[in-house]
Amino acid sequence: MSGNLPVQSVTADYAQRVADDLAANRSDQERVRTELARSQEELVRLEESEQVLTKMQEVLGGTPEQAAKQRKHRKGGAVPAARGSNRRTAAGKPAAATGRKAPKKTASPKKAGEPTWLELTTAYLGGQSEPRSAAEVAASLTQTHPERTVQVTVVRNTLEQGVAQGLLERSKQGRSVFYHPTTPASAPSGS
Structure with a gap:
């Protein structure tokens, strides 16, 4: 032993x-x-x-x-500082003719007739009875629009754009962020 x-x-x-x-x-x-x-x-x-x-x-x-x-x-x-509407760049060209770059867009290129990401997300949330997270919205858009590449970061940025434009509201529950359409204070019922 x-x-x-x-x-x-x-x-x-x-x-x-x-x-x-x-x-x-x-x-x-x-x-x-x-x-x-x-x-x-x-x-x-x-x-x-x-x-x-x-x-x-x-x-x-x-x-x-x-x-x-x-x-x-x-x-x-x-x-x-530049003055008036005849503003010119350092090269002497009018500011509009310098071909300045548009701000970087996070969404994939939009084809003619395709709804924008903002239109897709607001339409989806408008049909929901409860707030949804960016991941839930992205998952739904992936299912309903398989022809488009859906990225959660693009959807989140789009949702935040909707919040900035007053189309959507954001709420936090713990660490999670949820989005839902704004509730119009006095919207006409016929629109």
């Missing part, structure tokens, strides 16, 4: 180490999940911020390159 004692002791030691390693592994998984959720929330906030900044940039009529040039000129103080 004394010969089995060391084997049992070694087996028990290994079993304890495995149990400890398993507990540490599970603890690390939970920590990483928490960090991932925090990072995902931060990414959503950054994407929302980007949308707001892009809209502000569109309203102001500038591109990032033009804003950088304006900052350089302001620091030097040598170039006064």
Whole structure:
């Protein structure tokens, strides 16, 4: 019997180490999940911020390159701000003729007659009785529009665009974000 004692002791030691390693592994998984959720929330906030900044940039009529040039000129103080509708670029061409780039779009190219992502998402949410997450909306659009490449990030950006335009409302439940159509205060029933 004394010969089995060391084997049992070694087996028990290994079993304890495995149990400890398993507990540490599970603890690390939970920590990483928490960090991932925090990072995902931060990414959503950054994407929302980007949308707001892009809209502000569109309203102001500038591109990032033009804003950088304006900052350089302001620091030097040598170039006064542009005036009136005859605004010209540094090359002397009217601003409209410089072929400035349109803001980057996140959706795939739209073919003639295809509804926009915003139209698709608002139509889908309009037919739902409960708020839906971006992932749920994307999954539904994937099923109903298999000819289009549906990406959750594009859908999320589109949903946030709908919120920015007042078409949709956002609500949070814990860490999850859900979207639903706005409830018009006094909308006519015939529209």
